[in-house]
Structures are given as C-alpha cells and as structure tokens.
Amino acid sequence: MSLAISRRAALAASAGTMLFPGTDLRAQGANPITIGCGLSLTGALASTAKSVLLSAQIFVEDINAKGGVLGRPVQLIHYDDQSNPANAPRIYTKLIDVDKVDLVVTSGTNLTTPAMPVVMERNRLLMATLALAVNDKFKYPRFFQTMPYGPHGAEAISAGFFNAAMGIDPKPKTVALVGADAEFSKTAVSGARDQVKKHGLKIVYDRTYPPPTVDFGPIIRGIAASSPDIVYIGSYPIDTAGMIRSARELGFKPQMFGGGMVGTQVGGIKADLGEALNDVVSYELYVPAMADKLPLVEPMLKRYQPRAAEAGVDQLGFYVPPQIYATFEILAQAVQGTGGTDQDKLTNFIRATTFKTLYGDMAFGPDGEWREPRMLHVQYRGLKGQGLEQFKRPDAHVILDPPVWKTGDLRAPFAGGKS
Amino acid sequence: MPISASFRRAIPAASCSPAVVDKRSRGKRAWKGKPNGMDPLLELLLNAVVAGLLLGAFYAAVAVGIAIAFGMLDIPNLAHPAFVVMGAFAVWLLNDAFGLDPILAGILCLPPFFLLGVLLYQAYYACFESRGDNALQGLAFFFGILFVTEVVLILVIGADYRTVAAPYIGPNWRIGGIDLPLRMLVPALVSLLMIGGLHLLLTRSFIGRAILAVSQDPLALQLMGASPVRTKRLAFGLSIATAAIAGALLIIIQPVEPSIGREFIGRAFAVVVLGGMGSFVGMLMAAMVLGVTESLVATLFSPSWAPAIAFGFLLPTLAIRAGGLMGRKL
Numbered sequence: 044m045s046l047a048i049s050r051r052a053a054l055a056a057s058a059g060t061m062l063f064p065g066t067d068l069r070a071q072g073a074n075p076i077t078i079g080c081g082l083s084l085t086g087a088l089a090s091t092a093k094s095v096l097l098s099a100q101i102f103v104e105d106i107n108a109k110g111g112v113l114g115r116p117v118q119l120i121h122y123d124d125q126s127n128p129a130n131a132p133r134i135y136t137k138l139i140d141v142d143k144v145d146l147v148v149t150s151g152t153n154l155t156t157p158a159m160p161v162v163m164e165r166n167r168l169l170m171a172t173l174a175l176a177v178n179d180k181f182k183y184p185r186f187f188q189t190m191p192y193g194p195h196g197a198e199a200i201s202a203g204f205f206n207a208a209m210g211i212d213p214k215p216k217t218v219a220l221v222g223a224d225a226e227f228s229k230t231a232v233s234g235a236r237d238q239v240k241k242h243g244l245k246i247v248y249d250r251t252y253p254p255p256t257v258d259f260g261p262i263i264r265g266i267a268a269s270s271p272d273i274v275y276i277g278s279y280p281i282d283t284a285g286m287i288r289s290a291r292e293l294g295f296k297p298q299m300f301g302g303g304m305v306g307t308q309v310g311g312i313k314a315d316l317g318e319a320l321n322d323v324v325s326y327e328l329y330v331p332a333m334a335d336k337l338p339l340v341e342p343m344l345k346r347y348q349p350r351a352a353e354a355g356v357d358q359l360g361f362y363v364p365p366q367i368y369a370t371f372e373i374l375a376q377a378v379q380g381t382g383g384t385d386q387d388k389l390t391n392f393i394r395a396t397t398f399k400t401l402y403g404d405m406a407f408g409p410d411g412e413w414r415e416p417r418m419l420h421v422q423y424r425g426l427k428g429q430g431l432e433q434f435k436r437p438d439a440h441v442i443l444d445p446p447v448w449k450t451g452d453l454r455a456p457f458a459g460g461k462s
Numbered sequence: 463m464p465i466s467a468s469f470r471r472a473i474p475a476a477s478c479s480p481a482v483v484d485k486r487s488r489g490k491r492a493w494k495g496k497p498n499g500m501d502p503l504l505e506l507l508l509n510a511v512v513a514g515l516l517l518g519a520f521y522a523a524v525a526v527g528i529a530i531a532f533g534m535l536d537i538p539n540l541a542h543p544a545f546v547v548m549g550a551f552a553v554w555l556l557n558d559a560f561g562l563d564p565i566l567a568g569i570l571c572l573p574p575f576f577l578l579g580v581l582l583y584q585a586y587y588a589c590f591e592s593r594g595d596n597a598l599q600g601l602a603f604f605f606g607i608l609f610v611t612e613v614v615l616i617l618v619i620g621a622d623y624r625t626v627a628a629p630y631i632g633p634n635w636r637i638g639g640i641d642l643p644l645r646m647l648v649p650a651l652v653s654l655l656m657i658g659g660l661h662l663l664l665t666r667s668f669i670g671r672a673i674l675a676v677s678q679d680p681l682a683l684q685l686m687g688a689s690p691v692r693t694k695r696l697a698f699g700l701s702i703a704t705a706a707i708a709g710a711l712l713i714i715i716q717p718v719e720p721s722i723g724r725e726f727i728g729r730a731f732a733v734v735v736l737g738g739m740g741s742f743v744g745m746l747m748a749a750m751v752l753g754v755t756e757s758l759v760a761t762l763f764s765p766s767w768a769p770a771i772a773f774g775f776l777l778p779t780l781a782i783r784a785g786g787l788m789g790r791k792l
Contacts, residue, residue, distance in 0.1 A: 085613055087721045089621035126721070224766050252765035255725035257715060258517045258646060261510055261760035268506055268761075280623055284717050292634040292643040306623075315625035315717055319632070355620010429627060 075118035076111070076378060078371070079144030081134040081154060086126025088151060090280075090309070091363060093356040095150050095172065096121065098367035101347060106371075112378045117371075120144055124154055131157040139165050145384040146170065146374055152177060152226055159183065168386045168393075171411075172370050173363070175200070175230055178411050185390045186411040189370040191328065193416025194408050197234035200303040201275060203420030203444030204324055205238040207453045208273050208299050215272035215298055219248035221262060222277030222303075231277035231303030247271050252282070259285040263295055273299040280306030284316060290457075291319050300457040301325045307423070310351075310359035310431055317429035322457045327419045329361045329402070330440035332450050339401035340365045359434060369402035420444040422453060500639045510761035511754055512640050518753025519650035520715060522746050523708040524726050525733040526657055530701035532731070533739040534677035535694050537586065538600055541607035543723035543730060545702055548611055549575060549709020550718040551619055557626040564626045565652055568710025572703045579702025582607070583695045608723070615720035623717040631714060649711035656707050660700070661742050673697040677740050728773075736776050737787050744788025751775060 080099075083092040099119055107116050120142050124130040131149075135158045138144045147162055148170045149155040155174040159181050162169045171177060171188040176196030178186045192199040208215055220235055222228035229251070239246055248269040252262055263286065266274060274297050276286055283306035290300060301324035306312040308327050313320065334341050347360045357363065376398055381388040397406040408414040421440040426433055433439055441451035500508075524546055531539040549571060556567035590600045630644035664670035672693045675683045680690035712718060733752060737744030755775060756768040779787065 084621075085609075085616055085721070087719070089616055089721065090623060090719055093616075093621045221765075250764045250766065252760065253769050255729075255769075256760075256765065257520065258513060258757065260513045260641070260643060260646070261757040262765050264506060264509055264513075265761045265765070268502070281716050281719075281722065284623075284625075288632070288645065289643070291632065292645065293641055294634070309623065311623035311625065312717060315623070355616075356622050358622070 073116050075116045076113070076146070076384065077118050077120055077142065077144040078146045078148055078374065079120045079135075079138030079142055080148040080150060081124040081131055081138070081158065082121050082150055083126040083154060084121075084123040088126040088154075090311075090356060091173065092126075092150060093354060094351065094360065094363040095367050097350055097354055097356060098347065098360075098364035099148075099371060101343070101350075101364075102368050102371040106375055112375050113382065117375065126154075128153050128157045131155075132161050134158075135161040139167060146378075146389075148172065148370065148374075149174065152230075159186075166386060168389050170370055170374060172367055175227055182410070184411075185386065187373075187393055187407050188412050189366055189373070189405065191366075191413045191417035193413045193418075194410055195234075195416070196412065197230045198237060199234070199416040199418045200231040200277075200326060201235040201238050202416075203326065203418055204275060204299075204302055205235070205242055205244075207324060207420055207422075207443040209242055210453055211273075211298050211455045216245060217247045217269075217271045217273075218244045219266045219269060219271035219274045219297075220246060220277075221248065221250050221252065221266060221274070223254050223279055223282055224251045225254050225279065227305065228277035228279065228303070232275070235275045235277070235302065244273075254279065254282070256282060256285070259289040260293060262286070263289040263293055267293065267295045271297055273297055275302035276300075277303040278305065280309060280312050283307060284312055287316055287319050287323060296456050296458055298455045298457065299324060299453065301422075308362035310357045310434070313359065313434050314429055314431040317433075318426045320423040321426050322422060322424070322454060324420060324422045324443065324453070327361060327421050327440060328363075329365045330419060330421055330437075330442065331361075331435055332437040332440055332442055333419075333448065334437070336448075337365070337401065337403055343368055343401055358431060361434075365402045369398075369400035369405060372400045373398045373405065417445065417448075419448060422451075424451075424454070505639045506761060507758075508639070509641055510757045512642065513646070513761075514754030514757030515750055516642075516646040516650040516753070517757060518750035519653040519746075520646070520711055521729060521733055521753055522657055522749035523649070523653035523704070523711050525730040525737075525745055525749055526660065526742070527701040527704040527708065528730050529734045529737070529740070529742060529745045530660075530673075530697055530704070533734050533737075533741070533745070534673060535697055535701075536677075537583070537591075537694075537698060538604060539698075539701070540601065540604040540727060541611060542701070542705060543726040544608045544611035545575070545578075545705035545723075546708045546712055546726065547718055547720060547723040548615060549706040550713040551615055551624060551709070551720075552706065553710040553713055554624040554626055554718070555619075557628075558624075561627075564628050564710045564714050565648070565707075568707045571706035571709075575706040576699040576703040579699035580695050582702065583698035586698075587691060587695070612720045612723070619720070621719060623719050624713065625717045626713050628714060645715060649714050652707065652711060656704065657742060657746060660704070663700075664742070669693070669696060673700075729769075732773060732776055735786055736779055738783075738785050741786070741788035744786055747787050 082096055083089055103117050103119050111117055122134045124134055131154050147167050149158050150172045152175045155171045155177045163183050168185045173190055174188055218239055220232050222232035248266050278286055283304040304325040307325040344360045347364045348358055351358050377389050377392050378384055381392050394407060397404050406414045420443045422443055424441050425438055442448045443453050527542050531537045552571045553564050553567040556562045557564055630648045633644050635642040664674055672688055676690045676693045683690050733748045734745055737748035752772045755772040759768040759771050
C-alpha cells in the first residue's frame, strides 16, 4: 500500500513538474534566475526543439552544479507552442507577465517572428536562436541572435555554396534553384538569387514546391531537363532526403548539388542517407573537423549524445547543442557581468562584449546578429552504406567555406554514392 | 511518336526539352540516363506518368482505410493518417530491433492494428454513434485522437526522424527510358495487392458482403438478423489495419516524424470523395489521377502548382458527378 501511494505521489509530482515547469524552485524560496522560452515540443518542429531543450537542460545542470549565477540557481521555464506560430504571442505574454521571467529566449524563425511584438512592447531583451534574418524588418535594439548568419542572414545561407562553386574549373555558367514554399527555404533561395547575380550565373530553372511533396523524382527530372551546371536547393529534412534519394535513383550528376538543405545536419537523416550524401554540399554549424579549435564542444556532445538517444532526438548533436549551450553561456556571463537582470544593462553589456563560449568567441553587431558570419559549407565525403558513427570522423565533412575554417577543396562533379 | 510542336511550345522553356536548353545553356547534359532513341520530351512525359502512377498507388494505400471508414461506414476518421504514421513507427521498431523487412513488419502489425480499430470503434460507438451524436462530435473526437496519437508517439518514441533499411531503398530499374525507383515501385505493388485483397474480401466473403450491406442500409442488415454494430466494428478494425501496411509503405518512401500524418489528411479525403464514397475502384482511379496530375505538373510546369491543379480536378468532377467517379458501387 505504501508503495502504491509513493508511486502515485511520484507520478503526481512528475506530472506537476511537466505541467507547471516553473513552480518548483520558486516554491522552495530559492529566488532563481528564470529563463523563459516557447519550444515546439510537439508538431513538425519537435525534433529540433527537443534537442534545444535537452541542450538547455544540460547547461542549467552545469551552471547550477557550479553554484548558479550571482549565487542564485538558474531555472528554465518553457511551454510547448505545438509548432504553431499563433501560440507564440500567448506563450511569451504568459512568460513575461505571469511567470515574470528574468530573461526571454526564442527558438526558430517562424516562432521568433510572432513573439517579437510581445517582447518589444514590454521592452525586454530577446535572445533568439535558430532564427533567420528576423530582425531585418523589426530592427529591435534589444534583439540578439546566436545562429552564425552574420549581418546578412539570407545571403549567408548560400554565399559559401556559391563561393565553392566558382572554384570549379571550368567555372559553372548555369544554375537551377528550387525550394520549398516555406519561410526558411524561400529566404535561402532568395539569397541564392543574389549570389547568382553576384557571380554572373544564368538561372535555367527557378521553382518552388509545396512542403507536403512525397515524390521528388518529377522535380529532379524537371531540373535535369534544364541541364544546369549546379543545383541549389532550399529544403526541409524530409524533402532533403527525398531530393537526394531521387537524384541518386535517376543518376542525376550536375557539377555541384546541394544548398540550404535542412536535415543534412541531423543524425537521423545523415544515418539514413549515408553514402547517398557523398559529394552533396550543404551547410553545417559544427563538424568534428573543428574540434581542435573548439575543444569544449566534443566533451559537451559526449554528455548530450547518450541522453539524446534516450529522448529520441538528434543523436549526433552537431546542429543545435553547441549553439544553444553557448546562448545560455552568454546570458549567464551577461547577468554575472552586470550584476543582475536589468534589461538595459544586459543589452549594453551583450553589445559591447566578445563572449568566450564553447562555440567560440561570439560578438554581436548593431542588428543583433554575429558580427562576422560563420556558416560552414561542407561537402560530405568517404561515406559507406548507412550508419551514424561514420559522421563522427573529421574527414566525413570537408569544410569548403569560410576560408578560415577550410579543410579541403570541392570535389566535382556530384558523383559519389550509389547510382 | 513525336510530340506535337504546339504542345512543345506550351511548356516553359526552362523546364522542357534538354536539347533546347542545351543549346541555350551550352552545358553538358547533366542527366546521365542511357540514350535510348526516344524523343526527350516523350521520355520526360512517360516518366512523369509512370512516377505519377506509382505515387497514386501509394496515395491509394493511405486512402483505402478512409474509403472504408468514411466512404462505407460514414465515420469521419480524421485520425487515419496519424495511424498510418503509428504504423510507420511500429515498422521502424521491428526493422530497427530485429532487422525485419518493412513490408513483413507491416504485415505483422496487422492484428494489433485491427484490434486497435475494433476498440476505437467501440469507444466511438459508445460515446457518439449510439446517441446519434456522430456528426460534428465524431469529427471533433477523431481530431482529438489525431493530436493524442502524435503526442503519444513523441513521448514514447521521440521526435527524431525515423527511417528503415531495405534492399529496395536506393536501386532504380531503367526499362526503355522509363525509370522505376524501387523505393516507389515496391510500395505501389504492395498497395495494389492490398487493395485487390480487400476488394476480394469485400465482394467474395460473407463478412465482406455484410460490410457492404451496412454501408448501404444498416436497417435492412439488421432485419436480416445481422448486427450492424458488430459489422461496423469489424470493418473499422479492417480500416485501421490497413494503416499498418500504409505506414510501412510511407517509411520506405521517406523518413517519418510524428506529425507528418497531418499532411496526408487533405489528399486522402480528396481521393475518397473524388473516387466516390464506398468505391474501391473509384478510389484507386482518383488516387492515380491525383498522382499523375501532380507528377506531370511538377515535371513540366511548376511543382508548387501540383496540388492546386490536382485538387482542381475535384471541383469539376463533383459538379458533373456529385457521387464522385464511381459512386457507391464496388
């Protein structure tokens, strides 16, 4: 009987923690520093958001184990926005007005945009993650973003791809552009159009496709029929897998194939595509070839990976965890540096400081983005069959751009993998 | 046979004949298909049609459960695509843990999915149908089931993308200039087998005829001494069981994550309505029409127009034939 009661009590306690995640530390009178965020824990964006949450939780555990910030524990308060942008304003209103969080973090382009007016109205500092070019229109002075797009976000997603393409001998002359009918892809392809103009290329195919596309064979055939030298694709994870598989199945071999392909960074898609990824060029945020210069990332990932496997999220962690951990490091350093959570002081401190994080040195420009972009464009090489482990080898991702991180030259044409 | 010059002109230059584009772009032909003497545009068209048929067969596998539940039993099971995703995850578990072939894993999942369908219908009947509240309330019930299923999948299995390994994922057969990616061909064949089997079951067996009868006149069935509720329970179990196979086909074609089912709701219901409520043959025809239209538009025009043009067929068809392509006949 006592066992049954304790089980019930444990269940009730865990249910309470899930439903009211921000109540426990405060109830204990611990006066925590609270960080509030909306996360897409269900719906189409759940895969990335669960990885964000796990990375944030690891940071909170680490900082609290060291005694917190200013002697106060750090507490994360989060709500599920169900991958629905319409829920974001409600969530951030609750976080700021009801939960009275000290700091606000957002995640994702589509979810940051609707949160902006709420945060701006209340004059709060906003630390955004995984958000592309959101502040280009708002121009909010208290906005900061930790994805390494730099001041020209739309361009950064494709600049490295085209820089690498122009190294092909003879230089490519024609390009095909294709992207999903969705915000990120449209921005990526729009940036690619600017790059096309800059490098004097000719567009022979420029189309979008609806996100619920199942078979990409017809799209690849349409592209192939226009005989482009290079192909730039802005796609989401499932589309990315479909595009690459279809290109392989149909034996499509342009000089260069890839682009702003979301999904090539994620363990599940990487493991599935395996050798089909050989020679594909896509962007990454962290790859093992950077481990020498960013020595703190690998130890963090070693702690993240087993927990990610248990939680059923991205098991490699190259895409989200280092950047998210660094985001929270910046907030902690700013609170420590200003001696509190005054939003004015925090804003000025973050703008004026170059932060030392596990993700490298980070400094923000006037628009709140990284002062210098650090989007990596990599080519996948030497992959065999399927499987995740091979992606942990430094030579599986050859960094083509930016030059300061470059580990090799582009291999053309796009020929590797099964055909 | 050469394609007429007028049709060739109708296709935007950027996405038509490689010969035309080659001249303009001065590039090498990137598509390394073996030369077979076929007119390039004809080859493009034939490939688009074949790809559309394969895609249509897959759509039919997803829609067949709805054709039974909605078309025959008048149960608006909006959650069916979520059960398809659940089937995909079940297949992934079996493939990942035991290395079972995805199709075989889908077949092994049939009994538990049938049982799940039986239990779900029992709940639906007790809460709504028996009280005559089976219209709007039923719709809300299945909408809720859709979200609950997604959340359960995320909590139990996680939100990561899941895929399966099978020897037919990757290879492509090229026959006379026509590409047949096995990743699409195998699901299409399995789908046709499943629909053919269901057709035989419904037309040749006693229980199948009872299901047809309950879809036409439940009262008459009751007067003949059979229980409409029991028959509908079995039929609904059957409809959910098809989700196991459809899930296996889905995860062969593409990676899955828990919320992906929502993307199939519109297409699957459109296929059933376009085909004609209760008609398997009509449902199959409608799925093929949808698939071929999508594929042709994506290949020759703009992929973003594909769903709009495919769904555009729905309106005139229903205006001319209110009961869909094949009405309620099986």
